[in-house]
Amino acid sequence: MIANYGFKDGSGDWFLTLDTDKCNGCGKCVEVCPPKILEIGLDEIDIFREEPVASVKSGERKKIRYHCAPCKPGFGSELPPCVAACEFAAISHSDGWKKSYKGLRQKV
Ligand code: SF4
Ligand code: SF4
Numbered sequence: 001m002i003a004n005y006g007f008k009d010g011s012g013d014w015f016l017t018l019d020t021d022k023c024n025g026c027g028k029c030v031e032v033c034p035p036k037i038l039e040i041g042l043d044e045i046d047i048f049r050e051e052p053v054a055s056v057k058s059g060e061r062k063k064i065r066y067h068c069a070p071c072k073p074g075f076g077s078e079l080p081p082c083v084a085a086c087e088f089a090a091i092s093h094s095d096g097w098k099k100s101y102k103g104l105r106q107k108v
Contacts, residue, residue: 001045002019003017003055005017005018005055006056006094007061011096012094014068017092018055018090019089023053023054023088025051028087029091032084032085033081034071034081037057037064038055040052054090068097073093073097074093074097075098
């Protein structure tokens with residue numbers, strides 16, 4: 001299943017998307033996330049799933065735009081730490097950050 005963590009407002013879409021079918025709960029993304037907003041736990045969407053899965057901590061979802069900004073998802077050639085750490089490509093981000101840094105990319 002697809003789980004979206006974050007929010008949308010007038011400034012854009014700010015979501016971390018997790019494909020829970022690809023996630024095995026290994027925790028590598030949790031270890032590398034600088035502000036420690038990820039965690040491993042029970043699947044909130046599929047209550048019948050027994051295996052642990054990654055998610056964004058509930059108290060951090062409204063702040064995800066600012067938490068993830070230093071990682072600049074979609075901006076540069078380097079992947080955000082969470083995306084790079086996941087060998088199953090379970091994590092992706094919406095384009096809010098990408099658009100936010102678009103003008104900056106043209107200057108560098
Ligand atoms: S690194 Fe990937 S597979 Fe491992 S817990 Fe994170 S999202 Fe799931
Ligand atoms: S983009 Fe950075 S701050 Fe956001 S979840 Fe990934 S590692 Fe953590």
